[in-house]
Amino acid sequence: MTTLITSVQLDAAGEALQDVLRFEFPADNVLSGFFRMNRNIGARDRSFVAEAVYGVLRNYRQVKTLAGQDARARKLVLTWLVRQEGYSVRQLEPLLSRGEEEWMGKMKAKSYKPSSIGDKTNLPDWLATRLVAQYGEEKAQALAGALNRPAPLDIRVNPMTTDRDTVLARFEQEGVAAAAGLYSPLCIRFEGRLALQRHPLFEEGGIEVQDEGSQLLGFLVAPKRGEMVADFCAGAGGKTLLLGALMRSTGRLYAFDVSEKRLAKAKPRLARAGLSNVHLTVIAHENDIKVKRLVGKMDRVLVDAPCSGTGTLRRNPDLKWRQTETGVAELTTKQASILASASRMVKPGGRLVYATCSLLAEENDQIVDAFLAAHPAFRQVPVAEVLAQAKIEMPDAGERLHLNPLEHGTDGFFAAVLERIS
Structure with a gap:
C-alpha cells in the first residue's frame, strides 16, 4: 500500500479499530455494523478501513509494543502504516497533530526485539506455546507466518449446473486471473479480490465461495x-x-x-x-x-x-x-x-x-x-x-x-x- 491516505480514512480506521478491539464480537460483524452506521464512507475508504483493521489485528503484539501499550487505536493504525506498510513519516505528516508528530518520530526510531515465542509469532502466548509443542519451534514460527498472511479467494463450482473447465474459460474470457485448485476437483482460486456476489455465475448458482x-x-x-x-x-x-x-x-x-x-x-x-x-x-x-x-x-x-x-x-x-x-x-x-x-x-x-x-x-x-x-x-x-x-x-x-x-x-x-x- 503506497496510495495517498486521507484524514477521513485515517479517522474512520481508528474509530472502527477501537470498536473491534473490544473483542466482544467477530471483527467482520463489527466492521459491517460500523459501515452501516457510517453510510457516508465510500467504497474506497471502506477498503482502506478494513485493510487497516485486519493489518493491525494480524500484527497486534508488535504494533502495540511499538506504539506503546496504552496507545489508542488511531496510533495503532499509524504504527501499522509506518512499520508494516512502509509509509514514511513525511507522507503521513499532513494528517498528524503536533503531539502525534513527536510521538511518531520516537516510534519510528524504536527497534522491535521480540522476547518470547508469542512476540515472534504475533500470537497470544498460550497459542504460540501449543503450536511449538505440536510442531517444533521452527515449523511453528513458519506456520504462524503463513497464518498471518491474507488468504486467497477460493470458490467451488456447482457440479449440478456447470463444471470447472467451463467456469475457468468464462473467467479467462473476462480477463480475470484464476487457476484450478491443487486438490479439490471443484476448486478455483483467485489471488486478487473480486465482487463475486454480483457476478452472473454466482447469481445463477454456478459458484459459491468456499475454501x-x-x-x-x-x-x-x-x-x-x-x-x-x-x-x-x-x-x-x-x-x-x-x-x-x-x-x-x-x-x-x-x-x-x-x-x-x-x-x-x-x-x-x-x-x-x-x-x-x-x-x-x-x-x-x-x-x-x-x-x-x-x-x-x-x-x-x-x-x-x-x-x-x-x-x-x-x-x-x-x-x-x-x-x-x-x-x-x-x-x-x-x-x-x-x-x-x-x-x-x-x-x-x-x-x-x-x-x-x-x-x-x-x-x-x-x-x-x-x-x-x-x-x-x-x-x-x-x-x-x-x-x-x-x-x-x-x-x-x-x-x-x-x-x-x-x-x-x-x-x-x-x-x-x-x-x-x-
Missing part, C-alpha cells in the same frame, strides 16, 4: 444419490450445499444447527444452487428429540464441530485475541459430546466424518482417539484411501486429514473418517 480445504470435507463424506445424510453442525450451509450437489439433490439431507439465524442464511443459498433435498432443522442441543428420532438411519453424517477456529486466522485474525485457553477446554467437552450424539444416527456400514477448522491436537486427534476407544462399533478409514477413491491426489494424506496454509495453501482443517461396523 479448498473445506471442500475436501465433502469428498470425505462422499454421499451417494438417494442416501440419508446429515450435516450435524450446518451453520449457514456451506458444506451442506456441496453435500447436496454431490447427491444430485436426491435422497434426504438434514442440515442441523442450534442457531435458527444461521440456518435462515442457508435458505437463499440452497434455492440459488437448485437444491430441493435439504431439510433445515433447528435443534436445541446435540441430544434433541429430532436427532434421537433418526438413530441408526443415516448413511453418512458430517460433524463439522464448533471449534477454536485457529486454522482460519488468515481470514479471522481477531480470533487469536478473542479465544482463550478456558474457551478451548470448554469446546473440547462440547466436541466430544456432539460426536458421541451424532454417531448414534449412523447405521451399520455407514460413515461418520469428524472435522474442525482447528490446528490444535486436543480438538482433533485427541477427540477422535477418545471416541474410538469408547466406541468399538466404529473403525477408522484412512483419509488417503477415501481421497484416492475420489481421484484426489494428496501425497501427504495419511490416516487423518491435517491441512494448514503453510504446507497446503488452504485454511487449517482436520478430519477423520469413521465407519460403523456393527
Whole structure:
C-alpha cells in the first residue's frame, strides 16, 4: 500500500479499530455494523478501513509494543502504516497533530526485539506455546507466518449446473486471473479480490465461495444419490450445499444447527444452487428429540464441530485475541459430546466424518482417539484411501486429514473418517 491516505480514512480506521478491539464480537460483524452506521464512507475508504483493521489485528503484539501499550487505536493504525506498510513519516505528516508528530518520530526510531515465542509469532502466548509443542519451534514460527498472511479467494463450482473447465474459460474470457485448485476437483482460486456476489455465475448458482480445504470435507463424506445424510453442525450451509450437489439433490439431507439465524442464511443459498433435498432443522442441543428420532438411519453424517477456529486466522485474525485457553477446554467437552450424539444416527456400514477448522491436537486427534476407544462399533478409514477413491491426489494424506496454509495453501482443517461396523 503506497496510495495517498486521507484524514477521513485515517479517522474512520481508528474509530472502527477501537470498536473491534473490544473483542466482544467477530471483527467482520463489527466492521459491517460500523459501515452501516457510517453510510457516508465510500467504497474506497471502506477498503482502506478494513485493510487497516485486519493489518493491525494480524500484527497486534508488535504494533502495540511499538506504539506503546496504552496507545489508542488511531496510533495503532499509524504504527501499522509506518512499520508494516512502509509509509514514511513525511507522507503521513499532513494528517498528524503536533503531539502525534513527536510521538511518531520516537516510534519510528524504536527497534522491535521480540522476547518470547508469542512476540515472534504475533500470537497470544498460550497459542504460540501449543503450536511449538505440536510442531517444533521452527515449523511453528513458519506456520504462524503463513497464518498471518491474507488468504486467497477460493470458490467451488456447482457440479449440478456447470463444471470447472467451463467456469475457468468464462473467467479467462473476462480477463480475470484464476487457476484450478491443487486438490479439490471443484476448486478455483483467485489471488486478487473480486465482487463475486454480483457476478452472473454466482447469481445463477454456478459458484459459491468456499475454501479448498473445506471442500475436501465433502469428498470425505462422499454421499451417494438417494442416501440419508446429515450435516450435524450446518451453520449457514456451506458444506451442506456441496453435500447436496454431490447427491444430485436426491435422497434426504438434514442440515442441523442450534442457531435458527444461521440456518435462515442457508435458505437463499440452497434455492440459488437448485437444491430441493435439504431439510433445515433447528435443534436445541446435540441430544434433541429430532436427532434421537433418526438413530441408526443415516448413511453418512458430517460433524463439522464448533471449534477454536485457529486454522482460519488468515481470514479471522481477531480470533487469536478473542479465544482463550478456558474457551478451548470448554469446546473440547462440547466436541466430544456432539460426536458421541451424532454417531448414534449412523447405521451399520455407514460413515461418520469428524472435522474442525482447528490446528490444535486436543480438538482433533485427541477427540477422535477418545471416541474410538469408547466406541468399538466404529473403525477408522484412512483419509488417503477415501481421497484416492475420489481421484484426489494428496501425497501427504495419511490416516487423518491435517491441512494448514503453510504446507497446503488452504485454511487449517482436520478430519477423520469413521465407519460403523456393527
